[in-house]
Amino acid sequence: MYKIQANASGTRNIEVSDRHLRTIRKYSLLSGLVDSNGIVDENILDKLKFNIRGLLESEPGKDKELLDLCLDVIYNQNMKAIGLGNLVTLYKQWSADHQDADDPEEGSPMAE
Template identity: 80%
Template sequence: MYKIQANASGTRSIEITDCHLETIKKYSLLSGLVNSNGIIDEDILDKLKFNVRGLLESEPGKDKDLLDLCLDVIYNQNMKGIGLKNLVALYKEWSLSHQDTEE
């Protein structure tokens, strides 16, 4: 279980599980999400929400893990641009540490 800071003041946080990170990896949700300027803000969060909504609409009810990721993390009421930035950083760190175990 991991915890990311969801707002600038640090008063809100979101819990992230390995299952959430596996789902992000399975659907490559963060790949190509960030623009060339590297800034992660509310617009990028909206883009992620649209991408996930499209996945859910194309396969309604087929992947409980994707739905859990949406409810617990992406559409969490505390999720803001800074939360997504922290999620991306956590995912990068997590994927590097889990890359060794897969090989």
Template identity: 85%
Template sequence: MYKIQANASGTRSIEVNDSHLETIRKYSLLSGLIDSNGIIDEDILDKLRFNVRGLLESEPGKDKDLLDLCLDVIYNQNMKAIGLGNLVALYKQWAAEHQETDDADEESLMAE
């Protein structure tokens, strides 16, 4: 379980777990989300919410993990642009750590 700061003063936070991060990876939700300027603002958060809403509408009730991600993180009442920036940073760190284990799993499967 990870905690991301959701506002500038640090009084609000959002809990993120490995399942949420796996769902972000599964749907590539952060891929191509941020413009070339690297600034994460409320418009980027809205873009993410629209993308997720489209996914949910195209497959209603099919993916509980995506719905959980929405309820717990993306549509959390505390989620603001700062929170999304911290989620992106957490995801990058998590993905780098889990890339090594994914590569090791693939190598062990190929060896069998």
């Protein structure tokens, strides 16, 4: 379990699990989200929410993990732009540490 700071003063945090991060990877939710300037603001957070809402409407009730990610993290009452920026940073670090974990075939003797 990871904690991201959700506000500038550090009084609000959001817990993020490996399952949440795997769901972000599964749907590529953060790919292309942040512009080339690297600034994460409320408009970027709204864009993510709209993208997720579209996914949920196209597959109603089919993915509990996506719904849990929404309830626990993205639509959390404490989530603000700074929290999303910290989530992006956490995801990049987590993704680098777990890049081979989602591909069990790679590196295994069976793949050769």
